[in-house]
Amino acid sequence: MSRPRPEPIQVVKQRRDAALNALLESVPYIRFLDVSFDRRGDELTAQLNFNDKHIGNPFLPAIHGGVTAAFLEITAMVTLNWSHLWERIESGALDPDEMAKGNLPRQPKTIDFTVDYLRSGLPRDAYARATISRAGRRYASVHVEAWQDHKDKLFAQGSGHFVMPQDKVEKK
């Protein structure tokens, strides 16, 4: 009896996917832009599923700069929230079924967000990954990179600051 048996893979995957889905499904704007997420363990990759409605300049055509900004911000926010909730999802403190019913913890709030437009966004799917440069108790700093055909040829990058929800203060 050195350590407990690891959970079966299906149980682990089901719990993580259900929790992630609950987070994404709860936000109408993520559905409006049609952004989906790919999960490998705790690592997330966002995908902007191209649609003609994303076009900003119909003559080129190119993805709207606002769509790119929103895509990066969604990626940053979801990645930060996911990492913030990860331990509570793994420990069972957060129940994915309850989350799906709308009983979700409060999200981080964006303080500021900056986007660098490196190339024009082509009319096809885009991908993005965020890295959390620092996650403090009150503030977090997140960097995001987005690409289309080539991972090493970014079409946009962004960075932003967030205020973390103070869940424990509510006990008072």
Next chain:
Amino acid sequence: MADKTKLARQFIEAIPHAKELGLVLQDIGDGMARISMPYDEKLIGDPKTGVIHGGAVSALMDTCCGAAVMSHPSAPGGTATIDLRIDYMRASTPGQTITTKATCHHITRSVAFVRAVAMDDDTDRPVATAAGAFTVEQGF
């Protein structure tokens, strides 16, 4: 000059994503643009409060800043965003229209500098501000 404003107006109104967001061009000309985004449930970012997603505000800001550049007397044609920074001062009030006013305060042959502010019904307290740099294109 009137033709330029008309051209910029037509260009803005033809943007597919602007239509999708329900943007309404209120005023444009001389390097200034005012665009509003009526409240819509599909743009909600926080389901608990019904507050609009920051991304939708970014898209509104970006469109408005681009419109301001194109309407500037020294801008020969279209524009693209080089960089845009947005500060979110407070959550917009659910149910209220968000209106952005952008000003292209300086333009060179290659770069246009823009500032913008977004408000809801409480015009004393801005929802967000933006600052950005845009390209100056020779044509559309």
